Amino acid sequence: MLPWWFWVLLWTVLALATLLFLVLAGIRLFRGFMAVANDVGEAMEKTGTAMDAEVEPRHYPEVADRTPSGVAALFQDPATAREIYELGKANRSADRRAGRIARKIRRGQPQRVADLELF
Numbered sequence: 750m751l752p753w754w755f756w757v758l759l760w761t762v763l764a765l766a767t768l769l770f771l772v773l774a775g776i777r778l779f780r781g782f783m784a785v786a787n788d789v790g791e792a793m794e795k796t797g798t799a800m801d802a803e804v805e806p807r808h809y810p811e812v813a814d815r816t817p818s819g820v821a822a823l824f825q826d827p828a829t830a831r832e833i834y835e836l837g838k839a840n841r842s843a844d845r846r847a848g849r850i851a852r853k854i855r856r857g858q859p860q861r862v863a864d865l866e867l868f
Contacts, residue, residue, distance in 0.1 A: 813840070 822830065850864050 810844075813844070 825833075846864055850860060853860055853864075
């Protein structure tokens, strides 16, 4: 059997080791929290300055004319409805092509041969 002072010494050392571990873990946790708080503060500053900057106004395209749908379109002549559909389809395709050409010019990219309508 071990003497009583050995048990006192053992439990004192164990308690001090546990206390030291908790203090070091707390310091590391606090440093990690402060690093995250610093990053969040920088992100908020960047967001705030980006929202304060003057932005040039956006120019939205005009709303395209559309054929009425529903009951009024139900009573149209099928040939007329098909012609209107095909015309709208061609207009949408031309609008997409024009937008693609303008975007590629703006970015300095080469054009597609199909967009140039050479053939």
